[in-house]
Amino acid sequence: MKTMTYKGYSARIGYSDEDSCFVGHIAGIADVVGFHGESVAELRTAFEEAVDDYLETCERLGRSPQRLYSGKLMLRISPEIHAAVATAAEVSGKSLNQWAADIFADALDR
Numbered sequence: 001m002k003t004m005t006y007k008g009y010s011a012r013i014g015y016s017d018e019d020s021c022f023v024g025h026i027a028g029i030a031d032v033v034g035f036h037g038e039s040v041a042e043l044r045t046a047f048e049e050a051v052d053d054y055l056e057t058c059e060r061l062g063r064s065p066q067r068l069y070s071g072k073l074m075l076r077i078s079p080e081i082h083a084a085v086a087t088a089a090e091v092s093g094k095s096l097n098q099w100a101a102d103i104f105a106d107a108l109d110r
Contacts (some may be wrong), residue, residue, distance in 0.1 A: 006048050008056070010083070011035075026050060029066040 001027070004011040012027040019036070022043045026033040035050040037043035058065045077085075089099035 004044065004047055006051050009051050009054075011047050024050075026054065028069065029054075031066060 004013065010027045011024045013022055013024040015021075016023045016036075021036050021038045022035065022040070023036045024043060024047055026047075032053070033050050033054050035043070035046035037046045040095075085099070086096050089096045089106055092099055092103070
C-alpha cells in the first residue's frame, strides 16, 4: 500500500461508514489537521488543501511547521541481532547506520 504524500507530509486515512466518506489526518505532527472526501480524488484535493492551509497558518503565526522526527533512532535489540546486523553491514561495505537506513527504505518500497 502506498501512502498519500504532499510537500513532505503524509496522510493517515480511514473510512467513516457513518458519514460515508474517507477521513484523513496529517501524520507525523502534534497538531490535529483533518480533511475528508467522498472519493479518492476529493480526498487527494482535500489533503493538499489541508497541508497548504497548515503551512500558511504556521507562516501567518510566525512558527515553524512541525516535523516531529529528528532522523535519530535508537533501537533496543538483543546482542545476537546487533552482532548479526553489524556483520551484515560490514560485509556489504556499509556503516551500520547506512545499512539500516537502506533496509528501512527497502521495506517502505514493498
